[in-house]
Amino acid sequence: MRDVPPTTVILDNGGHNLKIGTLESDEPKIIPNSIVKAKHEKKRVFVGHQQNDCTEKFSLFYVRPIERGYVVNWDTQQQIWEKTFDHLDIEPTTSRIALTDNNYLVPALPDVSSEILFEYFGFQEIHKATASGFVAEHAARIRKRSCVCVVDSGFSWTTVASFVDGILIQESVIRIDVGGKALTNKMKDWISYRQLNVSEETHVINECKEDVCFVTMDFDRSMEEIRKRFKTIEKRYLMPDFQSSFRGQVQNIQDPQPADIPSIVLGVERFAVPEILFNPSDIDIDQCGVAEAVIESISSSPEPLRPALAQNIIVIGGSSQFPGFRERLAHDVRSMLPSEFGCRVADDVANAETHAWNCAQGVLREERVPWIDRKEWDERGESIEFSKFFRTTISSAELKETRNFEEPKEQKEEEEF
Amino acid sequence: MFLPPRKNVTTASQLRASTRISNLEGNRTLDESARRNRRTRQLDGLEQDNFHDDPHANITWNKAAPKFQDEMIGGSKKAKKNKDDKPGHTVHGDKARRRKLARPEFNKQRFKKTFNVHVTEQSKAILTSSDPDFRRVNAYFLATAPPSNKPARKFCAVCGKTSNYCCTKCGARYCGIHCRDVHNDTRCMKWLA
Numbered sequence: 001m002r003d004v005p006p007t008t009v010i011l012d013n014g015g016h017n018l019k020i021g022t023l024e025s026d027e028p029k030i031i032p033n034s035i036v037k038a039k040h041e042k043k044r045v046f047v048g049h050q051q052n053d054c055t056e057k058f059s060l061f062y063v064r065p066i067e068r069g070y071v072v073n074w075d076t077q078q079q080i081w082e083k084t085f086d087h088l089d090i091e092p093t094t095s096r097i098a099l100t101d102n103n104y105l106v107p108a109l110p111d112v113s114s115e116i117l118f119e120y121f122g123f124q125e126i127h128k129a130t131a132s133g134f135v136a137e138h139a140a141r142i143r144k145r146s147c148v149c150v151v152d153s154g155f156s157w158t159t160v161a162s163f164v165d166g167i168l169i170q171e172s173v174i175r176i177d178v179g180g181k182a183l184t185n186k187m188k189d190w191i192s193y194r195q196l197n198v199s200e201e202t203h204v205i206n207e208c209k210e211d212v213c214f215v216t217m218d219f220d221r222s223m224e225e226i227r228k229r230f231k232t233i234e235k236r237y238l239m240p241d242f243q244s245s246f247r248g249q250v251q252n253i254q255d256p257q258p259a260d261i262p263s264i265v266l267g268v269e270r271f272a273v274p275e276i277l278f279n280p281s282d283i284d285i286d287q288c289g290v291a292e293a294v295i296e297s298i299s300s301s302p303e304p305l306r307p308a309l310a311q312n313i314i315v316i317g318g319s320s321q322f323p324g325f326r327e328r329l330a331h332d333v334r335s336m337l338p339s340e341f342g343c344r345v346a347d348d349v350a351n352a353e354t355h356a357w358n359c360a361q362g363v364l365r366e367e368r369v370p371w372i373d374r375k376e377w378d379e380r381g382e383s384i385e386f387s388k389f390f391r392t393t394i395s396s397a398e399l400k401e402t403r404n405f406e407e408p409k410e411q412k413e414e415e416e417f
Numbered sequence: 418m419f420l421p422p423r424k425n426v427t428t429a430s431q432l433r434a435s436t437r438i439s440n441l442e443g444n445r446t447l448d449e450s451a452r453r454n455r456r457t458r459q460l461d462g463l464e465q466d467n468f469h470d471d472p473h474a475n476i477t478w479n480k481a482a483p484k485f486q487d488e489m490i491g492g493s494k495k496a497k498k499n500k501d502d503k504p505g506h507t508v509h510g511d512k513a514r515r516r517k518l519a520r521p522e523f524n525k526q527r528f529k530k531t532f533n534v535h536v537t538e539q540s541k542a543i544l545t546s547s548d549p550d551f552r553r554v555n556a557y558f559l560a561t562a563p564p565s566n567k568p569a570r571k572f573c574a575v576c577g578k579t580s581n582y583c584c585t586k587c588g589a590r591y592c593g594i595h596c597r598d599v600h601n602d603t604r605c606m607k608w609l610a
Contacts, residue, residue: 039472061473062466068532106560107553108536156464159560170552175560182463189462190577193604199468227578268577280562281569283463284456287562296563386550399551 006124007095008364012131012357013077014100015066015155016180016318018048019357020084023364028357031084035076037061048080049087056242059200068177069102069156070109078116085121092117096125096371098360104390105130105161106173111382118374125371127364128389131356135314136163138359141366147308149297151290151329152356153277153319155180158290160297162309170392172301174293178280180319184209186283187273195264204248208237208266209273211250215324216271217331226268234267274322278332291332298337302393307341314346318353452588575599 012019014033021028029049036046039059046054054060065077085092103111117123129137132150139148146165152158156179162172184206192199212235216222225232234253239262240246257263276282278289288296298309313333315326330345337343349355363369370388377384447455536557543553573580573592580590582597587605591597 037471037473042473045473059469059472061469061471064466068464070532072532072535106557107550108557109539110542170556173556173560174562175557176562181466185463185465188468194576202467223579272572272577279565279567279570281565281567282572283460284569285460286564288565292565293562383548383550386553390552392552394552396549396551399554 004094007090009090009095009097010357010360010364011081011097012100012354012360013066013071014131014318014353015064015069017155017353018080018084019354020088021357021361022090023361025361028354029088030354031080031087033065033077033080035063035079037063047083049084055246057203057240057246058242060203062202066156069106069154069159069179071101071113072109074112074116078120081116081121092121092123095123096127097123098127098129098364098369100131100134100356100360101128102130104128104386105132105159105168106175107386107390111385114372114377114382114385118377125373126377127369127371128385129360129369131316132159132161133163133166133168134356134360134363135316136161136168137166137363137369139163139312139314140166141368142362145312147305148312148314149294149309151294151313151315151317151320153179153290153315153317153325155318158277158293158317158319160290160293162297162301162305164301164305164393166391168390168392169301169305170394172297174297176277176280176287176290176293177285178277178287180206180209183213183273183276183319186276187213187269190269190273191264191266196262198264204239208248208264210321211248212237212266212270213273213322214271215274215278215322215328217324217328219271219275222271223268233270234265235270236263236265238263274319274325277319277325278328289332291329291336294329294333295336310337310341310343312344312346314355315349316352316355320352446585447587455587574604 008023010019010021010023010028012028016033017030018033019028019030031049032051033048034051035048036051036054037060038046038054038056040056041054063073063076065071065073065080067073071077084090097117099113099117101111101113103109111128113128114126117126131154132152135150136148139145140163147163149160149162151160158176158178160172160174160176162169184202187209188198188202188205191205198205222233226234231253236251236253236255236257238245238249238251238258240248241261251257251263253265272282276285278291280287280289294313298306301309310333313329315329320326326345326347330343333345334343351358372384372388540553540555540557543549571580571583571590572578573596574589575591575596578592580592580596582592583590584597584600584605589600589604591600
């Protein structure tokens, strides 16, 4: 039917950055998954990779396609994809695409991406999975470790999911509503109240968060150091002016403060911001932290698998890149596991942000994944996608008795006011 | 497996809610539900992308282009001509405006619906379909992380250090006299996002 085999495009569609490349590329291209409007430049908007052309990143206005991990704004997403494919010289009609979509981890919204990929772009074939799913597949097929617990701490949420042989154990999926966006917003909120109004500077504070924040091994001790004013934790962050400096600079608090550069001093924020991932209750979110979620996920998996899952915890996602994240997670999980269990958090993840993409590439090189083409999709639509790509240990029929629809709690609360 | 069963914990403030105390504090004290609403609103703010207005919201792309207040007769012909001259601007200028004019109700609707409402509707839609995939029903809410086993720690809303006191009016935490004064002057009973 086809003369030339299609190019395989791998697209990890993240909330903050999309990671894209072909089967042959060494590294994925990281492209912001947003459209940006700048105050100084009123003649144009910056779509995806064009944000490199935007020199003054003050008061950027973001239009994002993804909310809470799911694409909700398809117009925006389509524009960004189009610009990205153009930029990377990807010709959709001679390609097939492997896309990450969180509906295949936690089904929530109707999946309309196929419609856009087939009808608007004209891809030949589609494969869909989740970032965590690709990591699990990779672990099962290439590393030959069938049980894996994947922690994905991304921009819009944090999920913990256990897999066996690359198949999802659906009851073990735990979703925490804290991700990089919430952390940046909270940090902005704190700095704006305590020092300098930065509520419009999402971009600068996001970089500041990446540069100065760390996960402390002992929260109480760090807090004590702040309270006793030891000045061991405080750092000064010099804001960029986008004329001479394009990224803020971290400075020790003892160094002389440059007079003409606006700066902020970060003390308790340095470790309290990432701490929200481990204790969402610190900011009144009534959910457990990552470490407890790992325990919860492991303990809702079938009993014989539990020791193996605890032995193979893999951490991915941009928000797990805070220094000390993995060590702290290992420490906290260890303390809550039964003593006869081993506990190992994989430390061979070179770049947590692109790890899922690299795993996807590794899996696809094996060429054993299911693909659907236009014809199959025309015939059966969304249902074929879920039967092919959403592979769980429990089938739909087994759930029929137990899963009746209940009004979710969150909504009831909202109706009160 | 190895976790104790989760208990329904009554918060300290619920136990403390006596009528005498609330009478003393006058009507200005927020009750527990108002405080909770405030917290929810604040948490919703964490998912916001922007805290300022769209800088491109009020741009006039072409002086001759018809404005919202203009009448259709007369002005439209001239505008059409201009549009054809500069096709490059249509995407964010005239076209966007036209779309906005054509279906203002649609936009309103979309922003009214919260994410949770969308998810709930999808669950219902699947359940009522001919061959429902039960794995997709209510999965989003079932996956929500349970509350923590540990009691919540309290931090000063002003300086971020550990706090032992809480504002009698709005329930915000503070750590000492200084922070209390700052809180009363700036944030008590007014919410800055």
